[in-house]
Amino acid sequence: MTGATTAPLWPHRSLDTSGLRPVPLRQFVLKVHSRCNLACAYCYIYRGPDSSWRERPVRVDARTMRQTARRVAEHAAAHRLDRVRIDLHGGEPLLGGPEPVLTYARTVRDALPAHCTARVCVQTNGTLLTERALDRLAAADIRVGLSLDGGTEALNARRADHAGRPSWPAAARAARILARRGEQYAGVLCTVDVTAPPAEVYASLVALGAPAIDLLLPHANWASPPPAVPHAHPGRRPRPTPYGDWLAEVFDLWWHADRMVTKVRIFGEILTLLLGAPSATESVGLSPMTAVVIDTDGSIEQVDSLKSAYPGAPATGLDVFHDSFDRALRHPGIAARQLGRRGLAAECRACPLVRVCGGGNYAHRYAPHTGFLHPSVYCADLERLVRHVANRLCEMEDIRHCSRTSPH
């Protein structure tokens, strides 16, 4: 098992988890295959600082599947969970064909107690999807999410295979097939590229017929800032906001449509938070994070996005053969993400946006040595977007109750 090489001050060396009351895990991200047939230019797994994937088995084996299933079932039984989410991931999870995905899903479902059901999704680059594979996945009640950078070949230029060949022809075929599949199509995850025209990206994704989209900020932190953002010391301060501007432009296109053509998760979650309800995503809000990753060797890990921070960042030192998920809940890195406002930097706790922004994605708060007790490297972008959305919402609210939140 791979251990953390540079445990930062927060939370690993300063959070005492012994007195905390953890929230049970609800989402299990199961690695089916640890390699990918694509070599995307911005990939945080294969091009980031963490190279632990090199030490993992290429494929998960039957013994690890069974033991993972036992641990998920044990957790569901202990906490009387009525449902869990199972997300089958890679690498590219379909690199070994649909059979391992089907087997893993069946193994987990068969192990679950009678009171618990599993919602199962596979997240894929789409290049290996066929009608036959989708039929088999549908028969097993497995939904499918696609990872794309947009809905055209040009927008997907960063997504190429190891020989530099574009992934788009195969991914586009998968998107067309999925668009006819109704409920089986879970949606598209799209990493924001601020050099791409936002209106073109959004319109092209809508044209793919995706029922839901999420627009993800590229994984970055204070040591490795996002493309188009200069280095700075951690903190909440005025900065250029290329990502906030980009997302605000897409928000307006989505908001002013004459019908809800597709859900956009980040926008829906910000609106929901502004209206006083909690979020169900890690990117905004203060809800407790309840996901873990189980790698192909049975290692229990925090989420993969932490691989963008430093080598070994997702590691817990635990594995399904020796450790329960209750034990994983005591890991400082997992516990810190269940603390809500108490787990944020002082600047964030004092910020007027905190109940909506929630400090942003945990991985984006990292700075070397001190760790994750900082505002997001996207702090200014998030403020730009949140205030923009709030202003649009003000237009719909009785003017007596609402004053605008910023000059944006």
Added chain:
Amino acid sequence: MTGTGVTSDIPLPEFPALAELAAQGGGATGHPVLDAVLAGVRERAGETVVAYYDDAP
């Protein structure tokens, strides 16, 4: 197109009228996207809501 990235200490606004509509199930603003969001807010009320990993649909 890039903004200046102003940070502000102005509090976020409250939306009591829209929150009330959400509590009633939404669907009455005439704004199709907002109506869909309001319906979702109501579904979430009273639930134990947890956060899920972004890299999953």
